[in-house]
Each structure stands twice: as structure tokens, then as C-alpha cells.
Amino acid sequence: MGASASSLTHSLRTVLNSFNDLQRHVAHQLGLGLNDVTALEHLVRRSDLGPADLAALLGMTTASATVLVDRLESAGHVQRRGHPEDRRRKQLVVTEHAQDEVFRALAPLLEIHRQIDLFYTDDEKAVIESYLRRVSQGYDQHVRGGADAGAPTSTPII
Secondary structure, rough: OOOOOOHHHHHHHHHHHHHHHHHHHHHHHHHOHHHHHHHHHHHOOOOOOHHHHHHHOOOHHHHHHHHHHHHHHOOOOOOEEEEEOOOEEEEEEEEOOHHHHHHHHHHHHHHHHHHHHHHHOOOOOOHHHHHHHHHHOOOHHOOOOOOOOOOOOOOOOO
């Protein structure tokens, strides 16, 4: 990091690097590729996604996303179902088996988070949450390519 980077920025970068390592570790534990795990994360968060939606979220072609979905379906991690509102579309649903596997892989991490959470007061957690929310907003704005993509537009949370 450059001399102008704050210790907070440095710490955030360290967390992001650790999270990248963690994603690779979880993918290895589940016997999946990193894109497969990222796809499952999107599908767990949003139940309305189809293959084309997933392709856009992953930054890949629909053909590549179809191959990825075929792989996840063959492994028993997702099912294609008819979309409830559009007969032409397919909806991707994470299977209970996949949800159970992911939960087993992440359960130790959830406990780590719980233990860390107990260490801070409510006021300290509010400051940390505010910082992380603003960083996330800044990242989202940058990705969307806003006029002033580097700075969150919202007012401080606290």
C-alpha cells in the first residue's frame, strides 16, 4: 500500500485478501470451482435468477453460464425450473443438498463471526457497520461507473 493509505484501508485490504483465500478454500472443500461457488452465492441470495441473469452477474457469456449451470445441475447443486411468470424462461434453484453442504462448510465461520461480534459494544459495531456500508456503496458506485464513482453519495449512517 502507498504511504497515503490509512491503517483502516490497509486493514480492509487484508480482510478482502483473506476473504479471497477463504472463497478458494470453501470451493476446494466443496469440490467446486471458484466460479461455481460464486454462482451458488448469487443463487442463494436471489431466487429469481435464470442462466442469462447469472451470466450477467458473473461477467461471462450466456454459453459459459449454461456450461456452469449444467455442471452444477449434474452435481446436484441446482435445478432448472420453469419461471412462474414467463414460460420461456428458466429459474435456477439451489437444492437442499447444496444448501446443507454450503452451511456445513460455513458453520465454523459463522461461529467465528459470532465470537468477534461479542467483543464489540453496540456503539462500536454501529461505527464499523457504517464504515463497511459506505465502502460497499463506494464499490457499487464504482462498478456501475457513476459520475463520481469513488465516493458514496449517502450521508453518514451515524
